[in-house]
Amino acid sequence: MTGLAPDPKGGVAPFSKRVMNLSHFMRQAARRHRDAIGFVWGERSWTWAELDRRIDAMAAALAARGVTKGDRVLVQSKNCHQLFESMFVCFRLGAVWVPTNFRQMPGEVAYLAQASGASAMICHSDFPGHVSAAREAAPGIQRVISIGASDFGEDYDALVETYAGQAAPTASVAYDDPCWFFFTSGTTGRPKAAVLTHGQMAFVATNHLCDLMPGTTHQDASLVVAPLSHGAGIHQLAQVARAAKTVLLTSNRFDIDEAWALVARWRITNMFTVPTIVKMLTEHAAVDEHDHASLRYIIYAGAPMYREDQKHALRKLGKVLVQYFGLGEVTGNITVLPPDQHEIEDGPDIRVGTCGYERTGMQVQIQDENGREMAPGETGEICTCGPAVFAGYYANPEANAKAFRDGWFRTGDVGHLDAEGYLFITGRASxxxxxxxxxxxxxxxxxxxxxxxxxxxxxxxxxxxxxxxxxxxxxxxxxxxxxxxxxxxxxxxxxxxxxxxxxxxxxxxxxxxxxxxxxxxxxxxxxxxxxxxxxxxxxxxxxxx
Incomplete structure (x- = not known):
């Protein structure tokens, strides 16, 4: 990012604005709450101090193998504590975290390896074919770390033990230094790498805590019911920023009864999910068999929730629903509809179908095909600007030219604003x-x-x-x-x-x-x-x- 500083002639000169390395969230949690539980998976748990030491050790191991600032590290893994740690390992080194959706096929992951220019890979031992395909497509991948014993790479936990007590220096970063390649889902073509940066993501974490989960502290707990590689990973970054513990399901099979049992056991206060998962959670008999009074925020995104499903969830859980609208390119930060604006009954004062109002620090505009701002009630393309908007697509000038117009990011979604600024999504333009x-x-x-x-x-x-x-x-x-x-x-x-x-x-x-x-x-x-x-x-x- 270009900032301004005095120059000898009395004007201003550009400089690169240094920002906090995002891995400092973990360091802060470890300093303030070192012996408190930070992460839970099945019957195992890790304190904040243990997590921070493990991240230091793996960062030292990767640094010793030549991974430096700006290198892209491809990560193919199911949800596990190593996947969670790998985010902070990359951040600490100034490297770029490039997570995949673990359900993708080897050929799909190979494309992500090639498109990102990855030079290292962390892969769960269950996916040897993905490693082979990735290395064939991206010969630059010289180092592979295996989560669990395998024939294709060095064992992650063994390296953590070997480098215990060591730490690579935390990389100095500027606002626009990339930290995460967030691959789009590719619904309109091949996935594109949206470049997320340290400065942008610091704003995003702050915004999540401000608009989605106000009052979140180290006494809170978050249940993960979605892949940490995408939206859930952004959500967990905000949890670490306030030292709220993260709880994983024991397996990657979505067990609804286990989810509700974990809510009761760990007094879960928030979770990030999507409308279809909220529907499954609230229509399952287990919702009535476990105590969920601790829940304050069930955050759903990815698509608007159908009204009938919304009503059912509110009847089951009370006013704990939080909707946000956003894309990976804007890291979910476009609008919010908080719990107090989710109502069970329809009425003349209830905005049925809205996905809320602008997030703090963000602006939304409805534009026609020529970029002209449209009046309230008129339907057009939803466009947005603000600090949560990504830096652009990696090595894809054509996609960037289509995505931005006069500084506005074009979402490709269609909708309208009402007179008070509430957004209503009609659907995808496509x-x-x-x-x-x-x-x-x-x-x-x-x-x-x-x-x-x-x-x-x-x-x-x-x-x-x-x-x-x-x-x-x-x-x-x-x-x-x-x-x-x-x-x-x-x-x-x-x-x-x-x-x-x-x-x-x-x-x-x-x-x-x-x-x-x-x-x-x-x-x-x-x-x-x-x-x-x-x-x-x-x-x-x-x-x-």
């Missing part, structure tokens, strides 16, 4: 389809369908049609024990949305495909429709004729 010349944003119809008592989940996407250009296709999941037919649902829906918004076809499945982060993506639904022979629609219509 989700919108044009039927008979009219723009259709599927979310409105999805919300209506979810009011049917038999429907648990729904996804609608636009499909090419020879008559109308595009038409909607709905895929529904029914609640257990319920029965519903296509014609019955469309008849029920007919007086609730305009005719051009009605899906042309409805399919019923046992489950909707989800991404590795628990999101239902339209791209995956379309692929599954094609795999099941449901598309093209002309073939379906001919078959039923």
């Amino acid at each position: 989700d919108m389809y044009i039927s008979g010349g009219s723009n259709v944003y599927p979310r409105e119809t999805e919300e209506k369908i979810l009011k049917h008592p038999a429907v648990a989940e729904v996804a609608i996407l636009g499909i090419p049609d020879t008559t109308w250009g595009e038409v909607g296709v709905a895929v529904c999941v029914l609640r257990p024990g319920e029965g519903l037919g296509e014609r019955e649902l469309l008849t029920w829906l007919a007086d609730k949305v305009a005719r051009y918004k009605l899906p042309k076809r409805v399919f019923f499945w046992d489950a909707l495909p989800r991404s590795g982060y628990g999101k239902i993506t339209k791209k995956a639904v379309q692929a599954e429709l094609e795999a099941r022979g449901c598309l093209p629609l002309d073939r379906q219509i001919q078959a039923s004729a």
Whole structure:
């Protein structure tokens, strides 16, 4: 980042603004709360002092193997304490943490290795094929550390023991020095590396504590129910900033009963999740079998929560829901809807469907296709600016040119602001389809369908049609024990949305495909429709004729 300083001529001269190395969050926690538990996984726990020593030791081990400031370290691992530590190891060295989603295939991870220019890799022992693929795609990877015994690298914990008591110097960093390559999910193409920086992420952690979890202290505890490689990792960074303990599920299989048992055992006060996981947590019988009175904040992001699911969660948990809207490129920091603005009942003063107002220090603007600011109530692209916006995509000038306009980051989401600045998301620009010349944003119809008592989940996407250009296709999941037919649902829906918004076809499945982060993506639904022979629609219509 360029700052300003006096120069001999009485003006100002640029300088690089030094900021706190993010690993100092861990150091602070270890100094103030050294013997308190900082991390829990199953029956094992680590104090803040133990975590800090382990991070020092691994940083020393990597430094001895040539990892220096600016090097990219690819990390392929399930949730575990070593994955958590690796973030701070990289930060301490001034290296760049490049975590993958552990569910990705070897070829996908190989692409991330090549795209990031990784020179080192930390990989869980369960993924030898990922190491081979990554090294083939990125020959620059000279050092591999294995979490657990393996044939492909040095053992992580053995290195921690070997270098116990040693520490690499904490790297000096400037505001714009990269600390994390946050790969986008790639719903519109190959993943891109969003560059997150030390200065930016210090703001993000502060903003999370200010807007999402006010009052968080060392007496709090956070349950991890999502991969630490992405949004949950950002959330845990904020926990470390206040020395709040982190608790992991014992395995990477999402066990809802265990999740609620851990809430009760560790007096969990907050968790980061996504709407589909909130839905699963609150619709499971275990929610009524374990004490969850300690919960203050259940933070959900990644997509707006459907209103009926929101109401159910509020009935089960009380007013503990916190919604935020954001993308990886803005590290989740665009809007917030706090607990006191989540209401069970609809009413004239309730803003149903909003994802909240601007986060502290951030600005939101609705723009048309030419970048002109639109008036309240007008629909356009959601754009944002502020300290939480990333530095840009790594080595991708074309993507950067598309993502930014006049300093505004273009989210690709469509919506509108009301007169008081509350944001309403209509959908992704890419989700919108044009039927008979009219723009259709599927979310409105999805919300209506979810009011049917038999429907648990729904996804609608636009499909090419020879008559109308595009038409909607709905895929529904029914609640257990319920029965519903296509014609019955469309008849029920007919007086609730305009005719051009009605899906042309409805399919019923046992489950909707989800991404590795628990999101239902339209791209995956379309692929599954094609795999099941449901598309093209002309073939379906001919078959039923």
